Amino acid sequence: MAVGGAADVPRADTLTADVCIIGGGAAGLTLAADLDGGAHSVVVLEAGGAHRERAVEEDTFAVEHFGEPWRNPEPARGRSFGGSANLWFGRLAAPQPIDFDSRPWVPASGWPIERATLTPWLREAAHRLRSPAAEHLDIDRWPSHPTIETFHRRDDTDLAVFAWAGEPDVGGTTRPTLERSTTVRVLLDATVTALVAHQDGRALDHVEVARPDGGRFTVTARAYVLAAGGLENPRLLLASTATGERGLGNDHDLVGRYYMDHPRGEGSAVVDLHGCSDEQLERVRFLGERTPSPVGPVQFGVTFSARKQRDEGLLNHVVHGHLASDEQTSAGHQAARSLLKRVRRRDGDFGPWTDDVVAVVRDSPALARLAARKLTGRVRPTQLIVIDQMEQEPDRDSRVTVDHRKPDRFGLPRVGVDWHIGESTYRSQTVMHETLRRTLAGVGLTSFRSRVLDCPDEPRELWDMKHPSGTTRMATSPTAGVVDADGRVHGLANLYIVGSSTFPTVGHFNPTLTILALTLRLGDHLRRALRR
């Protein structure tokens, strides 16, 4: 059995492997399954067990907030086999070429790789997630449709495609491979507490691991991959102070800095569709979430054209939404959706649910009406509830820190998050709403009500999206980034990082597809590097 508990490892023992992967989430497990059956032995160290445990998560994943709060009530990350992919919604989006460019109007922008380098890996990642739309994540592969005619290849706007993973349970899909494996060993309940470098500081020597029963052991490997997520990757580097108080890979004080998410404008505008024609409805049809298509449920999002971004100094911003009928906006329907979301989660859920059940019961006549209409195919959307999913610019002062005075039960320092959202994000949102209002009016949809435009004095309460990024950014030079274009930590010969923490900029795209593309690319690199 290649998936077992850390309790099987004798105390104070030292395990050896060719590759040691820290974190058994979407990235770590995908890498392990990719390396399975090859010439190299692999050990995966996953802090959590088979299921999430509330008390442990509340202690070890506690976050102190100094800047913008996290308004999104969803849990931020999961600590168990499969990691945060036990919580995610499986929404896939590919980055756009402009996201990789060095954009003079976006400070610290520019990836050290091009979009084209990642294209085959993105496609492979979508296939591994069994997305039926794997070959259709590029809008130019779609046949004409009124939504495309309205927004794509216009002076101001373009469209981006969102799809869903056919099998979002990465733990579930990789488990059979990992259980059968003779080259990969996954250890659950194995919390890495420190990365320890050789005396000369040029490579990692070993990692220290804690078991829940207090036992400790170490792992040594030829190559190490940090795949612990966008908050835990910097936390572990900052916690590893054996060879310097700044932590590992932090000679230039970059670890934890440039923290980004996708600020989200939840219901920031509404397009009223009461009384619109069928032809007008089609013009926004594909902006609705999970619109049925021949390649499964998809959604298109309106972005700024690359030219408009360049000409007006805008960030890459997308708007999409929910097409809802009057019944679907009722409290009962919202509560039913929230309950369904929890049931769909394959893992423990910690939120209270009684209020939702009461709301469903109270609203049951409207829900029954909606069900009957769905059965007879007579549900006609009456509004498009608009959601902004925004890029924010990299900001050195937006950062993850650690507090050594507040250790968790394993001795890891407490995480602090000082999240900053710059003016450019708000400006891009305003311009996007102006652009949308104009474009919709051009096709006769004049009922675009925007809180951003109509109530400019109201504070804009932007949500976080649980996409912690940028905290170990990728750059060619060690003075500009923590890892190089291969994901290797500058100055350390055998330590790699994979995950959204390596993104230098975040575009508007949901991160996991790109994380998995980078993971598969890293697997390819490691196979070659370890052969030498």
Ligand SMILES: Cc1cc2nc3c(=O)[nH]c(=O)nc-3n(C[C@H](O)[C@H](O)[C@H](O)COP(=O)(O)OP(=O)(O)OC[C@H]3O[C@@H](n4cnc5c(N)ncnc54)[C@H](O)[C@@H]3O)c2cc1C
């Ligand atoms: C509610 C929610 C919804 C989301 N929806 C989407 C979506 O629709 N689309 C999308 O693209 N993304 C979405 N995301 C983000 C997505 O879940 C993450 O991008 C993805 O799971 C990151 O994978 P990862 O392997 O890098 O990190 P994780 O999945 O977080 O895995 C990291 C693993 O490392 C382990 N670990 C941490 N510290 C240590 C340590 N010290 N020692 C050993 N192990 C450790 C953790 O227990 C965890 O299992 C969502 C996230 C959340 C929370």
